[in-house]
Amino acid sequence: MASVTMQVNGKSVSKDVEGRTLLVDFLRNDLRLTGTHVGCDTSQCGACVVHVNGQSVKACAMFAIEADGAEVATIEGQANADGSLNVIQQAFQDHHGLQCGFCTPGMVMTAAALLKENPKPSEAEVRSYLEGNICRCTGYHNIVKAIMAASGQDVAAIAAE
Amino acid sequence: MPKDHGIGASDKRREDVRFLTGAGHYTDDIKTYGATVAVFCRSTVAHGIIKSIDTSEAEGMPGVLAIFTGADFADVGGNPAGWLINSRNGEPMKEPKRPVLAHGKVRHVGDAYAAVIAETELQARNAAEAIVAEIEELPAIVDMAAALAGDTFVHDEIGTNQCFDWGWIEDNRAATDAAIKAAPHVTTLELVNNRLVPNAMEPRCSIGNYDAGNDSYVLQTTSQNPHLTRLLISAFVMGIPENKLTVIAPDVGGGFGSKIYHYGEEALVLAAARKIGRPVKWTADRTEAFLTDAHGRDHVTKIELACEKDGTFIAFRTETMANVGAYLSNFSTATPTFLHGTLMAGNYTVPNVYVNVKAVFTNTAPVDAYRGAGRPEATYSIERVIDKAARELGIDPIAIRRKNFVKPDQYPFTSAAGLEYDSGNYDALMDRLEKHIDREGFAARRKESEAKGMLRGLGLNAYIEACGIAPSNLVGVLGSRVGLYDAATVRVNATGNLSVMVGAHSHGQGHETVFPQIVGEMLGIDPASVEIVHGDTSKIPFGMGTYGSRSLAVCGSAMVRATEKIIAKAKKIAAHMLEASADDVDFKDGQFTIKGTDKSVSFGEVALKAYIPHNFPLEDIEPGLEETAFYDPANFTYPSGAYACEVEVDPDTGKVRVDRFIAVDDFGNIMNPMIVTGQVHGGLGQGIGQALLEGARYDDDGQLLSASYMDYTMPRADDLPFYTVDHANGTPCTHNPLGVKGCGEAGAIGSPPTIVNAVVDALQSAGKNFTHIDMPLTPLRVWESMQTA
Numbered sequence: 001m002a003s004v005t006m007q008v009n010g011k012s013v014s015k016d017v018e019g020r021t022l023l024v025d026f027l028r029n030d031l032r033l034t035g036t037h038v039g040c041d042t043s044q045c046g047a048c049v050v051h052v053n054g055q056s057v058k059a060c061a062m063f064a065i066e067a068d069g070a071e072v073a074t075i076e077g078q079a080n081a082d083g084s085l086n087v088i089q090q091a092f093q094d095h096h097g098l099q100c101g102f103c104t105p106g107m108v109m110t111a112a113a114l115l116k117e118n119p120k121p122s123e124a125e126v127r128s129y130l131e132g133n134i135c136r137c138t139g140y141h142n143i144v145k146a147i148m149a150a151s152g153q154d155v156a157a158i159a160a161e
Numbered sequence: 162m163p164k165d166h167g168i169g170a171s172d173k174r175r176e177d178v179r180f181l182t183g184a185g186h187y188t189d190d191i192k193t194y195g196a197t198v199a200v201f202c203r204s205t206v207a208h209g210i211i212k213s214i215d216t217s218e219a220e221g222m223p224g225v226l227a228i229f230t231g232a233d234f235a236d237v238g239g240n241p242a243g244w245l246i247n248s249r250n251g252e253p254m255k256e257p258k259r260p261v262l263a264h265g266k267v268r269h270v271g272d273a274y275a276a277v278i279a280e281t282e283l284q285a286r287n288a289a290e291a292i293v294a295e296i297e298e299l300p301a302i303v304d305m306a307a308a309l310a311g312d313t314f315v316h317d318e319i320g321t322n323q324c325f326d327w328g329w330i331e332d333n334r335a336a337t338d339a340a341i342k343a344a345p346h347v348t349t350l351e352l353v354n355n356r357l358v359p360n361a362m363e364p365r366c367s368i369g370n371y372d373a374g375n376d377s378y379v380l381q382t383t384s385q386n387p388h389l390t391r392l393l394i395s396a397f398v399m400g401i402p403e404n405k406l407t408v409i410a411p412d413v414g415g416g417f418g419s420k421i422y423h424y425g426e427e428a429l430v431l432a433a434a435r436k437i438g439r440p441v442k443w444t445a446d447r448t449e450a451f452l453t454d455a456h457g458r459d460h461v462t463k464i465e466l467a468c469e470k471d472g473t474f475i476a477f478r479t480e481t482m483a484n485v486g487a488y489l490s491n492f493s494t495a496t497p498t499f500l501h502g503t504l505m506a507g508n509y510t511v512p513n514v515y516v517n518v519k520a521v522f523t524n525t526a527p528v529d530a531y532r533g534a535g536r537p538e539a540t541y542s543i544e545r546v547i548d549k550a551a552r553e554l555g556i557d558p559i560a561i562r563r564k565n566f567v568k569p570d571q572y573p574f575t576s577a578a579g580l581e582y583d584s585g586n587y588d589a590l591m592d593r594l595e596k597h598i599d600r601e602g603f604a605a606r607r608k609e610s611e612a613k614g615m616l617r618g619l620g621l622n623a624y625i626e627a628c629g630i631a632p633s634n635l636v637g638v639l640g641s642r643v644g645l646y647d648a649a650t651v652r653v654n655a656t657g658n659l660s661v662m663v664g665a666h667s668h669g670q671g672h673e674t675v676f677p678q679i680v681g682e683m684l685g686i687d688p689a690s691v692e693i694v695h696g697d698t699s700k701i702p703f704g705m706g707t708y709g710s711r712s713l714a715v716c717g718s719a720m721v722r723a724t725e726k727i728i729a730k731a732k733k734i735a736a737h738m739l740e741a742s743a744d745d746v747d748f749k750d751g752q753f754t755i756k757g758t759d760k761s762v763s764f765g766e767v768a769l770k771a772y773i774p775h776n777f778p779l780e781d782i783e784p785g786l787e788e789t790a791f792y793d794p795a796n797f798t799y800p801s802g803a804y805a806c807e808v809e810v811d812p813d814t815g816k817v818r819v820d821r822f823i824a825v826d827d828f829g830n831i832m833n834p835m836i837v838t839g840q841v842h843g844g845l846g847q848g849i850g851q852a853l854l855e856g857a858r859y860d861d862d863g864q865l866l867s868a869s870y871m872d873y874t875m876p877r878a879d880d881l882p883f884y885t886v887d888h889a890n891g892t893p894c895t896h897n898p899l900g901v902k903g904c905g906e907a908g909a910i911g912s913p914p915t916i917v918n919a920v921v922d923a924l925q926s927a928g929k930n931f932t933h934i935d936m937p938l939t940p941l942r943v944w945e946s947m948q949t950a
Binding site for chain 2: 029039041075076085089092099108134135140141142
């Protein structure tokens with residue numbers, strides 16, 4: 001067992017974990033932050049994306065002890081201080097960017113990383129950035145639209161509905 | 162003008178808030194005190210005799226609480242097929258037992274033969290690896306034609322690999338044969354409808370709980386239909402009394418058919434929970450999902466279209482081999498038959514249709530209904546062969562379809578495949594499609610593509626499907642062993658808000674938002690005061706769940722009926738309160754008024770009175786305000802559509818890019834346009850995935866080569882375009898109270914032939930003389946086709 005300490009959504013946490021404990025299992029099982037999901041075992045689906053020191057990371061591809069001393073942000077910490085949805089979350093609701101909701105936390109965390117790097121991404125840039133996030137429900141149309149809307153772009157002209 | 166609220170408004174989804182903040186509760190999120198973990202030992206060979214299973218070392222390993230093998234379940238029932246199909250010769254289909262754990266033989270890679278229950282997952286995995294199974298490998302049966310011809314059987318006790326040999330409609334066989342023989346033109350096409358893996362993003366997960374004090378069980382599981390799962394476990398597999406078993410499907414991360422079925426893991430965790438007296442949880446990893454979730458499609462088909470020289474259709478004749486895999490999954494026998502053969506007249510007035518389907522056992526995962534279920538296979542065959550016929554006859558692809566469409570004045574129309582289409586207007590859909598696609602501009606767009614060294618193709622398609630399953634009377638005649646009604650209970654609470662318990666299950670469809678829009682409008686109250694309760698058999702009435710685009714058409718109708726009963730009773734209460742006759746009470750916008758007076762009482766006041774029945778005429782009115790309705794529709798609903806797409810094909814690499822995709826659908830009346838549009842988008846994503854990217858591949862030894870996201874190509878965001886979706890001006894369904902038709906599967910039904918038609922069009926523009934490529938149209942397949950054409 002090894003001791004790990006990290007800031008998760010602004011709160012300091014310390015736990016003893018086995019060395020082989022993945023960050024995603026640490027978040028889900030030890031911290032009961034079950035918003036971060038596991039959709040595959042090959043780091044393809046992106047349902048487990050969190051931010052570690054500001055970078056988007058697949059939490060299934062990192063050991064908890066590798067995040068020792070790090071700042072970790074998960075979907076549970078994304079809403080505004082008053083509990084209302086943040087700009088990206090609100091855009092996903094406004095544009096029906098989710099259906100079953102399982103991939104959604106990873107999508108929101110990936111979108112946040114994209115918009116930090118590229119505040120006004122084109123459609124092609126959004127689609128390319130989502131390469132590591134799989135959604136089976138939406139056909140991606142409304143996810144791409146939501147992310148572009150969250151960046152402040154006018155999406156009203158995007159394909160008729 | 163779109164409405165702001167109520168029926169027809171694009172209300173934002175209330176369920177989104179919990180999903181967007183990480184507050185959803187999926188099955189694997191449930192952490193129960195004292196919970197243990199189940200891990201399964203799965204066959205690594207496709208076919209073999211289990212000689213022995215040695216669990217002795219594993220039993221003594223740290224944390225191990227129990228080990229199960231097939232022998233432990235030898236005396237319990239099998240997981241049954243829900244639909245009895247008779248062969249052409251009148252014999253019933255072959256129904257070999259599907260056990261909880263493999264016993265005697267393993268029949269596909271991934272077939273579970275043992276399970277370990279331990280304190281932690283790692284302990285369970287370590288112990289599972291220490292179990293030694295001696296399995297004598299047998300030749301794997303993978304190819305369907307070889308399976309039918311060979312003398313090695315997946316199930317030795319039935320002495321054949323053919324489950325059934327079904328003809329639809331058998332009495333039409335001779336007439337169809339004769340019509341084809343005499344026809345001036347016959348177009349023949351052999352095609353494969355590729356095997357798919359549904360791939361809901363949430364892997365299956367089940368938690369068994371046992372309460373020794375009450376001798377009762379709770380199963381929390383990833384299910385689209387908790388009551389059906391309970392019924393199967395109680396009545397067939399485990400014999401647990403229904404009233405001692407609660408099945409709860411909490412938030413479920415997508416289903417697409419794969420979570421309709423009862424799986425052995427659910428029975429195992431219940432049995433294990435009872436044995437060790439603690440909760441037992443199993444969560445699939447993604448490779449387990451690939452190996453054991455019911456797959457979809459997998460048809461090998463020859464279709465013939467006979468027509469006049471002017472393109473008038475005379476007959477469709479189809480021969481199909483349908484893979485059912487190693488065991489019969491619950492709807493597996495209905496999918497290639499009554500969900501496929503009955504649609505083989507398409508949108509057309511063709512007078513002769515005959516379909517022959519041979520269902521074949523193989524050493525592969527079970528195959529069952531996946532989004533569209535049989536109807537994508539029907540549409541694909543019909544619309545591909547029509548496209549080929551149009552080219553052979555030199556007729557425009559839209560003109561040949563229009564020539565044969567059922568016309569608006571022909572409804573109700575009984576098709577040559579035996580279904581009665583209640584409503585539709587296929588020419589109107591095609592009119593709208595033609596407006597969207599700018600066909601006149603296509604030549605210029607093709608020229609632009611060619612200037613870049615690319616080929617451009619236009620693909621067209623029309624589809625009809627039968628969904629909202631369905632009338633129990635009809636499906637009973639067709640072989641269903643269950644009824645297919647649904648149910649809803651509307652409970653008006655004393656404080657005036659509502660709890661509505663429904664048999665449908667929402668796993669992405671947005672019921673929690675749409676159902677209150679309907680009830681709210683009917684009662685003239687704020688939809689926010691209506692809460693939908695679903696997914697828990699101890700709370701909801703006996704409904705059959707969500708699949709086959711049935712939630713709104715069937716369960717929504719039950720909810721409307723229950724709400725009508727609420728209004729009828731509330732009028733009686735209002736009449737009592739206002740000292741009038743119930744016949745004189747009007748109800749509008751949440752207010753009860755007496756005709757010709759200014760006396761009124763609000764819905765909330767009536768609700769409160771119902772629960773504080775002082776001075777009630779109890780001989781006339783019971784206290785309380787709660788009503789249940791079961792609804793069994795008179796027919797399927799028949800959504801239809803006209804789809805088009807344009808693709809660009811790179812002749813150097815064979816890569817296909819979908820440039821634009823237009824879907825025009827008739828879903829009858831629309832309750833929430835935003836959600837309906839989203840359903841179409843999702844179906845298109847899966848249908849385009851089938852056409853271009855996805856394929857479950859077994860090698861000759863029965864090893865699944867595409868058992869992870871490294872190997873099975875899921876559509877990514879950059880594989881797909883923005884879609885144009887149009888579902889305005891539908892023709893209302895004539896037989897349900899909302900006039901709605903199912904919208905969940907349409908996109909997946911209509912899109913594959915559209916894509917393939919477009920790619921064939923593109924390649925023909927380069928002078929390539931071929932008429933068909935099997936899906937998925939990967940760059941390799943397209944490029945190879947171009948070299949040989």
